[in-house]
Amino acid sequence: MSRKGVGLAAFDRSRLTSAQYASHGNTLRTSDAAALETQLSVFRSLLQQFAQTHAKDIRSDPSFRAQFARMCTAIGVDPLASSSSSSSGGSGGIGSSLWAQLLGRSVNDFYFELAVRVVEVCGATRGENGGLIGVRELRERLGRGRMEGAPEIADDDVLRAVGTLKPLGSSYSVIRVGNKPYIRSVPKELNTDQSAVLEAVQVLGYVSVSMLMVNLRWTRARAQTAVEDLLGEGMLWVDKQAPEWEYWSPGFMLDVDGATTAGG
Missing domain, CATH: 1.10.10.10 (Winged helix-like DNA-binding domain superfamily/Winged helix DNA-binding domain)
Structure with missing residues (x-):
């Protein structure tokens, strides 16, 4: 039997096959990305309907509010993050959070007002605890000054309020000592x-x-x-x-x- 070397046509066929695989892979990735974007859009639409239907419960019930926030996080939506889409052409002229868009300003303002009170309590107790206060103790102190009829405050609310203080740098953060969460209000790790x-x-x-x-x-x-x-x-x-x-x-x-x- 005579042996023939591999000709140029074989190399051409190999390159063509590789190009076809690459093209097919790009098509699949584009298709998957489009399908995922459609699913996320549907989720966000359902989330908006849910928020509008249960707005009163989200405002008044801390447990319900925490569950709603976890649903938002599960699909990659931060309820307290600014919305870039509303900042460009919204009526307010500045970015507003998901709370403000779906539930009005009340829940949005609740977290930022709570954050201000967190700063006040941390500052007032720093001489007692060195800037390290337990989340439960902080929540109880916040509850003492709560006006009648004001929303109940849960640990989850305190943690989210502290999260809104991130623009202040490393001064306010949540750390865990053992199995207990603390709020650290001093710029020291x-x-x-x-x-x-x-x-x-x-x-x-x-x-x-x-x-x-x-x-x-x-x-x-x-x-x-x-x-x-x-x-x-x-x-x-x-x-x-x-x-x-x-x-x-x-x-x-x-x-x-x-x-x-x-x-x-």
Whole structure:
């Protein structure tokens, strides 16, 4: 049998086949993108109908409001984000959020007014907690000053209100210490050691250098540095009357004092 080399025609056929595959792939991608865009458009339309139908419940019921916000997030819509489409030719001349477009200004204003109150409470309590306050405690403080007939406030509302403060930079953010969310209102990031100390404080309300050395297997210098950093920021208070200095959480001490006063 004679062997023939691969001719130029074979290369041409190979290039043609590759080009056809590439063209078919582009067609499929374009088709899929168009179908996805159509589905998102339908979702947004249904979301708008749902919001208009249940507007009263969304305004008044914090649980219902949180569920609605989660539905928005699931399809990539931020209820509190500005709308670029309305900013170009809307009647107001500036971008408005999804809350404002679907439910009127009331819910939109609710979150921004709540954010202002969050800033006020964080500023007023910074001397007590060093700029680190639990979400539940913050919500309870906000609830005390709530006017009669005002919407109930949920933890989810507080977290979303803090999210509107992002333009202020890193001063306001949500962090987790252990399994508990906190609002941090000081422009300082907690390092790993500081977070570990605060998580340990949640157990008894206080820690000592020797406790950290035994339980976390730290050196004395490492434990001392971590507690002194938090002490300097006001996030821990020191009790020098104990045989070994104890570093207490201000929030825990205030909770205990409040419970004692209420019980006595």
